[in-house]
Amino acid sequence: MYDREARFPMEDTMNAARIEYTEKGVMHMASRRADVLRISMSGAILGMLTQYNLPQQFYLDIPDARISKVGCLLMKTYTNNTVEVRFLRLMTQKELDRIFIFSTHPAHKDKVLDVRSW
Structure with missing residues (x-):
């Protein structure tokens, strides 16, 4: 199903994520720290500090942009401690803009926050 969906272009970013x-x-919730390296409306590339055994489905939180509980599906695991995930729902352009505002990537240094849109 996910391999037949339209792919949106990924854009470089650098955000802290959980x-x-x-x-x-269902005994207990585990939480791991990650970095969002690239993101699009339908998926992302996440960087980990060490190699974890991630399940096929999990939630992604981006606390800086106040985006929580985005359902993700693990697509591919790379050897350089990065994983490719697909979102279970499309991110809106408003959410992507909020992510880019709080990004520490040099490509987004001129992005500003529009207070009226929050």
């Missing part, structure tokens, strides 16, 4: 998932059935 991955949340359940371990051992």
Whole structure:
């Protein structure tokens, strides 16, 4: 299903993120830190500090941009501690703009926050 969907172009970014998932059935929630390296409306490339055994489905939080509980599906794991994920819903342009405002990537240094849109 996900391989037949339209792909949106990825854009470089650098945001702190948190991955949340359940371990051992539904016993407890585990949380791991990650970095959003590239993002589009339908997916992202996440960088990890170390190699984790991630489940196929998990939640992604981007606390700086106040985006929480975005459902993700693990598509591919790379050897350089990065993973490619697809979102279970499309990100809106408003959410992407908020992510780019709080990004530390040099390509987004001129982005400003429009207070009226919040």
